[in-house]
Amino acid sequence: MTDQAAVEARNAARHYGSGQSVVKALDDVSLTIRKGEFFTLLGPSGCGKTTLLRLIAGFETPTSGQILLSGQDITDIPPNKRKVNTVFQSYALFPHLSVAANIAFGLEMLGRPKAETAARVEEMLALVRLDQMADRKPAMLSGGQQQRVALARALAPGPEVLLLDEPLSALDLKLRKEMQLELKRLQTETGITFVFVTHDQEEALTMSDRIGVMRAGKLQQVGGPREIYNGPVNRFVADFIGETNFLTGTLEAGRVRLPSGEMLDVPEATGQGEVTLAIRPEQIRIDPEGALEARLTQTVYFGTDTHCHLQLKDGTEIVARLQSPPSGDVGLSIGETLRLSPVPGSVQVLEGD
Amino acid sequence: MALSQSARNGWLLSAPALILLAVGAAGPLLIVVIYSFLTPGDFSGVEWTFTTEAWFRVFFERDIFDDTVSAADAHLTIFWRSLKLSLLTTLATFVVGFPMAWFIATQPPNRRAAWLFLITIPFWTNLLIRTFAILEIIRNQGLLNSFLLWLGVINDPLQILYTDTAVLIGMAYVYLPLMVLPLFAAIDRFDFKLIEAGYDLYASRWQVLRRIVVPIVRPGIVAGSILVFVPSLGAYVTPRILGGGKNMMLGNFIELQFGQGRNWPLGAALSMLLLVIVLTALLAYVRVTSSEGRQNV
Amino acid sequence: MSRRDFNIAAMPGFATIAIAAFVLLYMPIVTMVIYSFNASDSVALWGGFSLRWYAIAWENDFVKEATVRSLVLAASAAVIASALATLAALGTTRRKRFKGQTFIYVMINQPLMVPEIVTAVALLIFFAAIKKATGYTGLGYLILAHSAFCVPFAYLPIRARLEGMDLTLERAAADLYATPFQTFRRITLPLMAPGIAAGAMLSFVISLDDVIITEFVKSAGQDTLPTYMLGQLRRAVTPEVNAISTALLVLTVLMLTAFFLLTRKRG
Known part of the structure; x- marks a missing residue:
């Protein structure tokens, strides 16, 4: 990974319709994706992540702003002249062509010599472990195999950037986990910049070098998985990525006063006034010395973890995730009153909504 | 083996239609086969004497003076003209019909139905009326010649009517909707994501068309070609009105045998020949589409 | 921008x-x-x-007679073809595939596959023999021929309608104590009606348009509008043919519009 830009969006906007009924699918987004990184665009459906991907691929043109590839403005370059390739959500494999012919397609269109194309196809088949399937038609393959063909086909021409549009969404859970590792391996082996679109936060966290979280056509936060998970900039990001408990209170010189009157130490917070605090369930400890008093209302056993549903004195419902002991029983009884404290440094002070 | 009650009801309910079709369409075809092996009657009809003469005369002729046998050139010319005009009609309707079908299929859904309706109206309009309408356009005093004369491109009216060109124009005109409708159906089912994939993989527009679209909508192309080729080969009304008496096609030649020709067995043999060609084409179509169905599913 | x-x-x-x-x-x-x-x-x-040519056509007795004959023929063919096609559609849809079903399909669609000129020749030969044997030369031959080639056109929309119908409706009727006949009369038939109407209309248009089979099958003095026009075209083209064609065209378009409204998917 280098600091050179592979893809840049400069004030890119994409509007549909006009006048009163204009829909801003992408609203003034600026973003730099670095060469060789695995970058994920994450957000709920309709957040503009796929639109941004299609702007990079060239299937749509920004209403305003620019798209750059390796520093060159490609905004007006048609998709068949851009050195980016796409793995489509539905794979879009050519049903009348064999696996090998699908993979060779891009190279043929580029007019590469036959021998070179053949060798490259072999290489790609080996890379995605489909050597035995070269002559099959796509319809004769399983979903996972089709996925690999789509990958091989997009990688074969050696694009500067590979775009992946929710490619794992059609696979079942087990296969999806397998393909996540596979994708990560392919990205590392080829060193190609991957731009991956998903609505699945877990997928984003496990695979990405960096994540861009989007909402309603705007980029909310860009950063590494740990940074995004542990330091969400707003309530939306905190809520969308992982589970989070939100508490509201008033900030008073490094401490937050909760509605119940309890005081919580938040040394990293500065300023004053109303704030929202985000605390991850796994960062809450049962601690006889803890600042918060809560009543246990329910426990849900999840194998490795047990989720404890608790009610604070002011009525706020929160969840604490405790590691299950070998016996499986956390040894708490419903209705019991406990004292809690967040792990030091784990409380996030959020701005906005 | 006893039929299940469901099958028996199925047969009973279908029986009236089957009887009607047996009497009013399919059954008489068998009589045609028999007639093709009989001797022509003196004025019309047949004598009930078995002979293969009619079939012989389809392809050969015997000199009345010295009994030497030679190929029936007049017949072969008509066969060749029918085949040539039918193939050209198929080609012409494809060249024009494919862009039309594409155009309709890529219209916004709310406008698509209206365009389809525009194609459907001529499709259901009387063939005779449409042929007559074309006649009005291409005749010597027709719109086309008047327009060309007015432009000064020509000094004398072009003699288009009563030529093979007129028959070709007329057949392409009347059979065009038969090409467009199945092509539209095929393109409408086509997954346009595949075109995106093609452009994503550096294909030009022409390459996308030739390498991705055409192979995938091929069943529609074959269906449209069959739907145009089959009635073209058996065309009767259009060549009769636009081709005049001399430029006969197979259909007119068959009719001639039952009229002035007074050779019913020859007419019967020619009809069967036409039927065999058409059924062969249909069978080939079924083969092609079912084998492709297997490949792509 | x-x-x-x-x-x-x-x-x-x-x-x-x-x-x-x-x-x-x-x-x-x-x-x-x-x-x-x-x-x-x-x-x-x-x-x-x-409107001169319309008036001339209207006053022409041949045209009047041919028009009436065309309409009678088309109406008879439409009624017969759609009735038989309805029965056949009931027999071939919504039941387990049975032996011979393909044969039934092929038979019903046969008029679509055989070139019209061949069928025309076959009917000419067949009916000539019957005419000779019985001496009957009425409109029956044309009605029989037209009904036969209209069957596939009536069958297709009726079958499509039946296939789109929910079987559970009939089971519900049976559950509510309806006899099979009552179920058919009160549930199945009303639901099928638009399909039957569409099939009848298509048959009407197809019969009205036919030239070749009519030309071969008709006895002397049995011209329909299209065969009358064909005869006119053989001699000299007069604007009268324009007027007749236009009237026929309008009729066809009206029927087709009705057909489209009937078969349009609702809801």
Whole structure:
């Protein structure tokens, strides 16, 4: 990974319709994706992540702003002249062509010599472990195999950037986990910049070098998985990525006063006034010395973890995730009153909504 | 083996239609086969004497003076003209019909139905009326010649009517909707994501068309070609009105045998020949589409 | 700022060819309609608007007779074909595939596969023999022939309608104590009605349009409107044919519009 830009969006906007009924699918987004990184665009459906991907691929043109590839403005370059390739959500494999012919397609269109194309196809088949399937038609393959063909086909021409549009969404859970590792391996082996679109936060966290979280056509936060998970900039990001408990209170010189009157130490917070605090369930400890008093209302056993549903004195419902002991029983009884404290440094002070 | 009650009801309910079709369409075809092996009657009809003469005369002729046998050139010319005009009609309707079908299929859904309706109206309009309408356009005093004369491109009216060109124009005109409708159906089912994939993989527009679209909508192309080729080969009304008496096609030649020709067995043999060609084409179509169905599913 | 998307569906020249083809497709028909209102004797020169040729056609006894015959024939064929096609559709849909079903399909669709001239020749031979044997030369032959080739056109929309119908409705009727006949009469038939009407209309149009089979099967003096026109065209083209064609065209378009409204998917 280098600091050179592979893809840049400069004030890119994409509007549909006009006048009163204009829909801003992408609203003034600026973003730099670095060469060789695995970058994920994450957000709920309709957040503009796929639109941004299609702007990079060239299937749509920004209403305003620019798209750059390796520093060159490609905004007006048609998709068949851009050195980016796409793995489509539905794979879009050519049903009348064999696996090998699908993979060779891009190279043929580029007019590469036959021998070179053949060798490259072999290489790609080996890379995605489909050597035995070269002559099959796509319809004769399983979903996972089709996925690999789509990958091989997009990688074969050696694009500067590979775009992946929710490619794992059609696979079942087990296969999806397998393909996540596979994708990560392919990205590392080829060193190609991957731009991956998903609505699945877990997928984003496990695979990405960096994540861009989007909402309603705007980029909310860009950063590494740990940074995004542990330091969400707003309530939306905190809520969308992982589970989070939100508490509201008033900030008073490094401490937050909760509605119940309890005081919580938040040394990293500065300023004053109303704030929202985000605390991850796994960062809450049962601690006889803890600042918060809560009543246990329910426990849900999840194998490795047990989720404890608790009610604070002011009525706020929160969840604490405790590691299950070998016996499986956390040894708490419903209705019991406990004292809690967040792990030091784990409380996030959020701005906005 | 006893039929299940469901099958028996199925047969009973279908029986009236089957009887009607047996009497009013399919059954008489068998009589045609028999007639093709009989001797022509003196004025019309047949004598009930078995002979293969009619079939012989389809392809050969015997000199009345010295009994030497030679190929029936007049017949072969008509066969060749029918085949040539039918193939050209198929080609012409494809060249024009494919862009039309594409155009309709890529219209916004709310406008698509209206365009389809525009194609459907001529499709259901009387063939005779449409042929007559074309006649009005291409005749010597027709719109086309008047327009060309007015432009000064020509000094004398072009003699288009009563030529093979007129028959070709007329057949392409009347059979065009038969090409467009199945092509539209095929393109409408086509997954346009595949075109995106093609452009994503550096294909030009022409390459996308030739390498991705055409192979995938091929069943529609074959269906449209069959739907145009089959009635073209058996065309009767259009060549009769636009081709005049001399430029006969197979259909007119068959009719001639039952009229002035007074050779019913020859007419019967020619009809069967036409039927065999058409059924062969249909069978080939079924083969092609079912084998492709297997490949792509 | 307005930028255009790269339109993946656009192909160079396609829209131009398509629009030009649509214009060429309608130009002859439109020309014919316009000239049917021509006051002049000539088919080429425009002499002002007039209904003269409609009046002439209307007063022509041959045209009147042929029109009545065409309509009677089309109506008979439509009724017979749609009735038999309804039974056949009930027999071949919504039940387990049975032996011979393919044969039934092939038989029903046979008129679509055999060139019309071949069927015409076959019927000519067959009916000539019957005419000779029985001496009967009435309209029955034409009604029989037209009904037969209309069956597939009636069958297709009826079958499509039946296949789209929910079987549970009939089970519900049976559950509510309806006898099989009551179920058919009160549930199945009303639900099928639009399909049957559509099939009858298509049959009507197809019968009204037929030239070749009618030309071969008709006895002397049994001209229908299309065969009358064909005979006229063989001699000289008069604007009267324009008027008849236009009237026939209007009738066809009206039937088709009704057909489309009937088969349009609702809800």
